[in-house]
Amino acid sequence: MSDTVTVHGxxxxxxxxxxxxxxxxxxRPYRWVETRSDQGATRTPAFLALNPNAKVPVLVREDGAVLTESNAMLCWLAEGSAFLPADAWARAQALSWMFFEQYSHEPYVAVARFICGWTPLDSPRRADLPRLRERAHAALAVMERHLASHAWFTGEAYGIADIxxxxxxxxxxxxxxxxxxxxAINDWLARVRGTPRFIGLPDNDADVRARLAASA
Known part of the structure; x- marks a missing residue:
């Protein structure tokens, strides 16, 4: 696959x-379309025509075909590469961690971050933070146990489950x-950051940083 994809994110x-x-x-060549979901950009008619679920990211191929859900994109993009195991069992193990990420990890780790950074300091949603943090630590404990005896989540090498x-x-x-x-998680994070062509998340803008600081 060498065509240029467009990612709305x-x-x-x-x-x-x-x-x-x-x-x-x-x-791989790609075009990034910055889509401020925090400012309603995923609720416009043009965006909803791409993804009626009103969420980013959305990937669009050159032929106009659309793919939603970030982990589905990882699987499609990684097909035939070293980032996705060729062995069926190893691939299933990687996918199991990706399902874990969406079901047992992201709903707590990511949502706690969202509430801290993107909701007002007096938002009633902040009452959920103790429960979210408790569940987040439960997910991290599962990861810590795995990483105590494994270097990666995708199998023998770094790949899409790690991403x-x-x-x-x-x-x-x-x-x-x-x-x-x-x-073990901190050691793994360092290994990921040391992989070729690694890029980190950008810094949040000033108002988000202020809310994150106040929520610490």
């Missing part, structure tokens, strides 16, 4: 960053979820 979003990181590491789990784990502290008690 919000740069501070971990789900969007997953796709951008893999594209960079594949060296999927890295995105929000790397910024867990922005939701008040400290990584201090997870040495």
């Amino acid at each position: 919000f740069s501070p979003s971990g789900n969007c960053h997953k796709v951008r990181l893999l594209l960079e590491q594949l060296g 999927a789990l890295f995105a929000y784990t790397a910024v867990a502290d922005e939701g008040g979820v400290s990584l201090a008690r997870y040495p």
Whole structure:
């Protein structure tokens, strides 16, 4: 696959960053369309025609075909590359971690970060933070146990399950979820950051940084 894909995404979003990181590491040409979901950009008629679910990221091929859901994009983009195991069992293991990320990790780690950074300081949603942080630590404990005896989540080598789990784990502290008690996770994060063509999440804008600081 060498055609240029277009990705509609919000740069501070971990789900969007997953796709951008893999594209960079594949060296694949792409066009990024910054889509401020926090300012209603995913609710316009033009965007809803691409994704009626009103969420980013959205990937569009040159032929106009549309793909939604970040982990589905990772699987499609990684097909035939070293980022996705060729062995069926190893691939299933990688996919199991990607399902874990969306069901047991992202709903707590990412949502805590969202509430801290993108909701008003008096938002009633902040009452959910203790529960979200508790569940986030439960997910991180599962990851820590795996990483105590494995270097990666995609199998023997770095790949898309690592990219999927890295995105929000790397910024867990922005939701008040400290990584201090997870040495294996911190070592893994460093390994991911050391992979070729790695790019990190961009800094949040000033108002988001202020809310994150106040929520710490």
